Amino acid sequence: MTISAEPTTEVVTSAVVPPSSPVKTPWSQRSGWLSQHLGTAIVGAVLGYVFGHWLGNYVASGYTYIANSGQNSIADALALIFMTFGWLLGIGALNYPLAKIVGRSAPEEVIAKGWTKYVRYSTDHKVVGMQYIVGVLLFLFTGGLLAMAIRTELLNPTTHVFSADTYIKIVSEHGTIMMMMATSIIVGPLGNYLVPLMIGARRMAFPRIEAFSFWVFIAGYMVIFSALPYGGFPTGWTGYAPLQTQAGPGMVSYLLGFAVIGLGMMAAGFNIAVTIINYRAPGMTWSRVPIFVWSLLATAALLTLATPVLFAGGLFGLLDKTAQTAFYVTEHGGSSFLWENLFWFFGHPEVYIMALPGFGIVGELIPVFCRKPLFAYKVAAAGMIGVALLSFFVWQHHLFQSGINPDMRPLFMLTTELISIPTGFIFLVGMGTLYRAKIRFEVPMLFCMAVFFNFLIGGITGVFLSDVPVNVTVHGGFFVLSHFHYTIMGGLLFAFMGGLYYWLPKMTGRMMNKKLGLVHFWTMLVFFNLTFFPMFIIGLLGQPRRVFTYAKNLQGLNDFSSVSAFLLGASFLVFLVNFMWSMYINPVMAPANPWDSLGLEWQTATPVPSYNFERIPVIMTDPYHYGEVGAPALADFGDGPPAPLGSSSTTGSDPA
Amino acid sequence: MANENSTNETHHLRNITVIWLILSVIVDLLFWFLVGPHVPPGTMTSSAKGNQFDFTFLCLMALPVLIGVWVYMGYAIRIWSAKRPGAEEPMTGPNARTNKTAQVSWIVITSVAVLFLAGFGTVELVISQGSGGGEGPNPIWTPPGxxxxxxxxxxxxxxxxxxxxxxxxxxxxxxxxxxxxxxxxxxxxxxxxxxxxxxxxxxxxxxxxxxxxxxxxxxxxxxxxxxxxxxxxxxxxxxxxxxxxxxxxxxxxxxxxxxxxxxxxxxxxxxxxxxxxxxxxxxxxxxxLPPFAWTYVPDANGAAGGYYTDGNVTPYSTVEIYGSKQSAP
Missing domain, CATH: 2.60.40.420 (Cupredoxins -  blue copper proteins)
Incomplete structure (x- = not known):
């Protein structure tokens, strides 16, 4: 039906060019230190920063932010913009487009050998996936440390560890970094690594755009982190104007940070959507696409369509702060509601950018460990598309008490509650698959079960929030805070961990240690719930978000939550120890298919060759024939009779 | 074989339903009598009382859903674990992939519940004159007078x-x-x-x-x-x-x-x-003070931090700045 001949014949040029090619290699492509890599990117970023700062001070010398302080928003903004350009120039992301612009033939990116490929601009989707793992963990652990600081401050309502000023900046930085991390935590590492393997493609549709999305993601980290040395920003991750307009230079980092991250999100979404639509192997019809790929298609659509609004909104704010425009300044004809609308018009699809990939992982993993086909596959796929569509029609539920037109409230209450129908499909699918299964409780499966447990609480409390009368009580308090931690952390992050335990053996050829994995899982599940469940009660008892002091009678609950949070933080250290131990210190070679999965990604060699499949497979059926005797083989690899199902599925189909 | 399957099916579904029903009734009753009257924020005003009722009502609906999924999950973990001695082989056949009855009833039940809740929320919002929430400058649900x-x-x-x-x-x-x-x-x-x-x-x-x-x-x-x-x-x-x-x-x-x-x-x-x-x-x-008005022009140079970086006050404001007439303490 949707067989595409083109990818079957095409081979990535870079993959077949041997290192000893007679073509003269430009300096930027050489191996060794005299080429482009992380080091030159850092040099480029530093030079760009210095140049931009000088330029800003030169063109706008009178615009000190605070009289005689030497702080100049224009200089700060230009410094960060040129830093991003310098970074991209240094890593080599701009070689190809610049060469094309001046009309020269652009060099093909050579995929470096050895570990140095991970610190280079690599167009191999597997390298980008691995780079993203390091990238998202960088975000995650930075944000996590800030969370520990928040819980430390909230140990006592009257004795303060931080000043009110420092505290609010920690809260803001925590929220923003975590939100940025959550946009990419599954799409980046697992999406980039697995999509071509799961759809039987040799590469992504746009490998350069894919690599660009990663390096710009890291540039986004630098920009948002620069808020701290700039003195932070006091607005939380929502960045409401006029507080945004009033804030100091750290706000520049926030606004530009979202714009830069937004570039990466748009690039990643566009690349993944085009890849899934056009690069499926012959026979990979829409009803045979793995459910994880469906979830990424829905996510990619959201990334591509919702992020431009954030990008534009961030740039408007940046112009308000630098060029003195008045998009959000009421006195001069702007409106603070404009930011609220733009931000949440992006912000609510964003919530599903963070939820859908998690559903996809759960849907993909549960059949493997249940030894049963995925139940109601079509409902699952339809649910994901339904969630993606509806997510554009619910944003004003964030503004129920804002004073925005009240006659829209019943409508947004309705759309918000409607979205729980397609969201609920994932429970139908999960519970149907569990029905009369033979469940193996391996670590990835435990994480999937935990997603159901946590997301159920997160989803149901979402219905409470969508009810306008109840929203009066719970809006802006710890109740909503707990709700979205249950969905994002309890759903997305647990699913990511499940996916990591499940696919790392494929990605690295090494098994994660099961005992440490169990310790990690149980501590994370228990302390996650002990941290966040009391916050529902704290919120109902009247504690607003983002406060450094609170009512004395809430200290017991806050302390309980804080201590649990420290232990939750410790569970991430268990993960880190397990990761280092199993991947580097004492690696145990993984079997070719440790979970007996039928997925296409497990049917190529480990480590995956740079061209993924020797021949493009012809897909014969869907990958969920678990427990079926005499089921057809998943794919024809063109190298003899297909392997019988249920046997160790890599033999006979292994192209290596 | 088919008969055995269907007996098994009834047997599992009956067990789960019975456990769910008993637990749901107990928990809902406990919540209604023990927790309901104490749900924040109390009954000091009409909006507090109304929203307390709404919250309790949503809890009474949500708890059976939570319990339903948890009972099902617990049952699955207990009964369908591969580690259980004498664990059965997993279910196969077309019914393992799709089940029209299950799917249609799931979609119908969730849709009806959700539409009912949206209707309930709207009615409660309108009859309680906005439930205490900010309705903007032109409120549409107002008390008489x-x-x-x-x-x-x-x-x-x-x-x-x-x-x-x-x-x-x-x-x-x-x-x-x-x-x-x-x-x-x-x-x-x-x-x-x-x-x-x-x-x-x-x-x-x-x-x-x-x-x-x-x-x-x-x-x-x-x-x-x-x-x-x-x-x-x-x-x-x-x-x-x-x-x-x-x-x-x-x-x-x-x-x-x-x-x-x-x-x-x-x-x-x-x-x-x-x-x-x-x-x-x-x-x-x-x-x-300035004459009573619904809004006042913000202090362009004071609390809001100043919108002009050179420190000048908004030059063309026709309304006096709030508090500017008051003498220094």
Whole structure:
């Protein structure tokens, strides 16, 4: 039906060019230190920063932010913009487009050998996936440390560890970094690594755009982190104007940070959507696409369509702060509601950018460990598309008490509650698959079960929030805070961990240690719930978000939550120890298919060759024939009779 | 074989349903009697009481859903684990992939529940006059007499008297980082104390002088964002005497955490005497204030931090800046 001949014949040029090619290699492509890599990117970023700062001070010398302080928003903004350009120039992301612009033939990116490929601009989707793992963990652990600081401050309502000023900046930085991390935590590492393997493609549709999305993601980290040395920003991750307009230079980092991250999100979404639509192997019809790929298609659509609004909104704010425009300044004809609308018009699809990939992982993993086909596959796929569509029609539920037109409230209450129908499909699918299964409780499966447990609480409390009368009580308090931690952390992050335990053996050829994995899982599940469940009660008892002091009678609950949070933080250290131990210190070679999965990604060699499949497979059926005797083989690899199902599925189909 | 399968099926589904039903009834009853009456934020006003009922109602609906999924999961973990001695082989066949009855009934049940909840929420929102939430400058769900009282509040002759069933108009002015209140029906005096009469419809007119704040009178269950240059109106009817807490629930800068104070609901007669005596005591101060209005131009150089980086005040404001006439303390 949707067989595409083109990818079957095409081979990535870079993959077949041997290192000893007679073509003269430009300096930027050489191996060794005299080429482009992380080091030159850092040099480029530093030079760009210095140049931009000088330029800003030169063109706008009178615009000190605070009289005689030497702080100049224009200089700060230009410094960060040129830093991003310098970074991209240094890593080599701009070689190809610049060469094309001046009309020269652009060099093909050579995929470096050895570990140095991970610190280079690599167009191999597997390298980008691995780079993203390091990238998202960088975000995650930075944000996590800030969370520990928040819980430390909230140990006592009257004795303060931080000043009110420092505290609010920690809260803001925590929220923003975590939100940025959550946009990419599954799409980046697992999406980039697995999509071509799961759809039987040799590469992504746009490998350069894919690599660009990663390096710009890291540039986004630098920009948002620069808020701290700039003195932070006091607005939380929502960045409401006029507080945004009033804030100091750290706000520049926030606004530009979202714009830069937004570039990466748009690039990643566009690349993944085009890849899934056009690069499926012959026979990979829409009803045979793995459910994880469906979830990424829905996510990619959201990334591509919702992020431009954030990008534009961030740039408007940046112009308000630098060029003195008045998009959000009421006195001069702007409106603070404009930011609220733009931000949440992006912000609510964003919530599903963070939820859908998690559903996809759960849907993909549960059949493997249940030894049963995925139940109601079509409902699952339809649910994901339904969630993606509806997510554009619910944003004003964030503004129920804002004073925005009240006659829209019943409508947004309705759309918000409607979205729980397609969201609920994932429970139908999960519970149907569990029905009369033979469940193996391996670590990835435990994480999937935990997603159901946590997301159920997160989803149901979402219905409470969508009810306008109840929203009066719970809006802006710890109740909503707990709700979205249950969905994002309890759903997305647990699913990511499940996916990591499940696919790392494929990605690295090494098994994660099961005992440490169990310790990690149980501590994370228990302390996650002990941290966040009391916050529902704290919120109902009247504690607003983002406060450094609170009512004395809430200290017991806050302390309980804080201590649990420290232990939750410790569970991430268990993960880190397990990761280092199993991947580097004492690696145990993984079997070719440790979970007996039928997925296409497990049917190529480990480590995956740079061209993924020797021949493009012809897909014969869907990958969920678990427990079926005499089921057809998943794919024809063109190298003899297909392997019988249920046997160790890599033999006979292994192209290596 | 087919018979055995169907008996198995009935057997599992019956077990799960029975456990679910018993647990749901027990938990719902316990919640209704033990927790329901204590659900925050109490019953001090009509909106608090209404929203407390809504919250309890949603809990009564949500708990069986939670229990249903948990019972199912627990059953699956216990019965369908591969580790269980004598574990059966997993179910196969077309029924393992799709089951029309299960899918259709799931979709129908969730859709009906969701549509019912949306309808329920809308009805509760409308009959409770906005449930205490900020309805913006042109509220559409208003208590009787509110529109008249609001219109009159802007005229110098506005007045309010005890036991008259009139709506009391209160203006909440938020600024970094405090709330003050103006009473237009008592000459427009401004005070830091929020005192309200019992058994009275109150119209809170919330505005801000600088950034976005949110007026959250916790026990009254009133929440309305304070936007600069916008009047955000919220209604409630006071029911019980007592004191309540006011907090800012929208991040408004460094000292957001300390932006709280308290107020009290007193009898109508006590309110009347407090309002009249405060009006007299504050007469001089009131004369220095700008005339009562729904919004005031923010201080372009003060609390809001200044929108011009050179430190100049907005040059073309035709409205006097709030508080500018007051002499330095």
């Amino acid at each position: 509110a529109t008249k009282a609001e219109a009159a509040a802007l005229t110098p002759k506005a007045s309010w008297s005890a036991n008259s069933n009139q709506v009391l108009t209160v203006q909440v002015i938020a600024q970094q980082w405090k709330f003050t209140y103006r009473y237009p029906q008592f000459g427009g005096f401004e005070t830091t104390q929020l005192v309200l009469p019992a058994n009275t419809n109150i119209a809170f007119n919330v505005t801000s002088l600088d950034v976005i704040h949110s007026f959250w009178a916790y026990q009254l269950d009133v929440k309305a964002d304070a936007n600069p240059q916008q009047n955000d109106v919220a209604f409630t009817q006071t029911k019980q005497l007592g004191s309540f807490t006011v907090r800012c629930s929208e991040l408004c800068g460094i000292w957001h955490g300390t932006m709280f104070n308290s107020g009290k609901v007193v009898s109508e007669a006590a309110f009347m005497s407090w309002a009249q005596s405060t009006e007299q005591a504050n007469a001089q101060n009131t004369a220095d």
